[in-house]
Amino acid sequence: MRDHLYLLAPDFADPAYPGRRFYCWHCALLEGVLAGFPALAARLDVTRLPWPRPRQALIERVGAAHQSLPLLVLAPDAPDALATGRHGAVRFVDDKDAILRALHARHGFPEQHP
Secondary structure, three states, X not given: OOOEEEEEOOOEEOOOOOOOEEOOHHHHHHHHHXXXXXXXXXXXXXXXXXXXXXXXHHHHHHOHHHOOOOEEEOOOOOOHHHOOEEEOOEEEEOOHHHHHHHHHHHHOOXXXXX
16 A cells, blocks of 8 residues: 545635636645655556535545545555654644645655755
8 A cells, every 4th residue: 555645636616716716835845745756656546636626526535524634544554654644544734834745754855945
């Protein structure tokens, strides 16, 4: 089993803002990192989910309370210290900066410049 990164699919509508299109900037940041290092990105499973909730694929893995994206589900061999949350036996990272640190620690992505 590999680490699994969940992102929002870009270019979505929000009914609260009729006629407008959006992207998630945290997800766009991670998309850029993945695109910049495709050989490292190939070490991850990546799923892009539609914007509307409920996000069933996430609910099945991490519960209904953790549908915000981006979210990285850690493989069983990942160190516990990387996780920011847990749902049963599933450990995950749900903060963009913590995800970037996990990508560096787990998969060799370069570090974010201070």
